[in-house]
Amino acid sequence: IMGIPNVGKSTLMNALLKKRVAKVGDEPAVTKVQQKLYLGKHIVLVDTPGMLWPKIAMASDGLMLAASHAVGTNALIETEIAEFLGNFMLERYPQLLTTRYGFQTEGLDGISVIEHVAQRRGFRVRGGEFDYEKAAHVLLHDYRTGALGRISLETPETRAAALARHAAEVAEKARIAEEKAAAKAEEAARGKRGT
Template identity: 65%
Template sequence: MSIQWFPGHMNSARRKAAETMENTDLVVEVLDARLPAASSNPMIDQLRRFRQRPCLKLLNKSDLADPVATEAWIAHLNRLPGVKAVALSSRKPSDVARIPALCRSLAPHRDNNTKPLRIMIMGIPNVGKSSLINAMLKRRVAAVGDEPAVTKNQQRYDIGPGMTLTDTPGMLWPKIEYPGDGYMLAASHAVGTNAVLEEEVAAALADILLARYPDLLAARYKLELAGMDGVAIVEAVAKKRGCRMKGGELDLEKAALILLTDYRSGTLGRISLETPETRAAMLAAHVVTAQDDSDSENEANGDAAGDAGDDSDRK
């Protein structure tokens, strides 16, 4: 299954964001620390690069992520031109308090009352952007919900002397190129539930956990993991938790939601779904697969042309 989710309001949000970017000094991109690359919208990078705006990348929910993986991501992202990356949790006031100074360091030419620093905060749905804004302002101004796409319109706030913040709706992009990204985004609840099958998402998540955090998986559900794949894990969770429908058949949807909820809440432990190394390996495998598909297509077209030539000769 290829997961895609791009509601109509996101297209209009993209157009509005492009207009606002012109009068912005700095882009703050909020990422999910558990999947920093998969949760980075390529449209945001395109817009800011076109306007040559620096970017502060905030790896939010770092309290849910594997600290070793997060450290590797910070080092990786800080090597990118025009980028400053930090890990934080919007639930920690001391983390949030660092943000204004970080913003000023990236745009020192806009640091007085006559030339206020104009910040645009962006990110995909459900990365905690609204919670972060509320924490920065120390009051509830942005709607918060455990569902993607809560914010639908831009809002502008004064966040201190000489500093304004424009909040933008969470945006995905029209086509998620890598299937693995779609599953990671869905597992982390950045994609609307109407666009996914929970059992497939949970099985994909379980495959990652088997590869990276088998001990956490085994401890949480009291499982013997030998010989299991993601689908078998979901089935085993259903048996362990008594998830059955009328007639005794396993309720795999209920079991999938148990696994997904345990991951999303941090109950399973501090988990990162990707590292810079796994990301590089995934991209390399995608290139090889695309090349193989292209070669197969070219070979098929050549065979078809040869058959057509043989038919012509016989005529």
């Protein structure tokens, strides 16, 4: 059984075997090594640690994985993930924010969503400032546990659009690099002719 971290591979194995044989938890990297279990005479289940791509090319992919808790907490800063999620919720599911936290979303951005969560929940630190980190944690927790509602971070259409934008960005970077290399080569050639 293979997949990204924290999607329920071990839970599936436990369900198939109808007993708890694989340790599970609500965090990535609970399964550390492969575990073989025999379902029958000719069926072997192998529970594997979660796997990710060696390099995540698009930052939005990393943020979506982190928001979904597929990437460990040390991989990214939780407040940045919550800001991303806040912006995403404003764009696609603003009514769920209003329903859950009781504030209007017009004119807000990801940072102000977290500030509003802190205000509505009464999260404060010494000096009366809002506890931004605690509110960010609550927003992510509410998303991960489904307390915000049914949310999809990606659809086939949004994925296609993101890939198209990424391809255009890569092509533009390549074009700029080629122009710089050509200009450098031309400058070097002029320097040789001038001597």
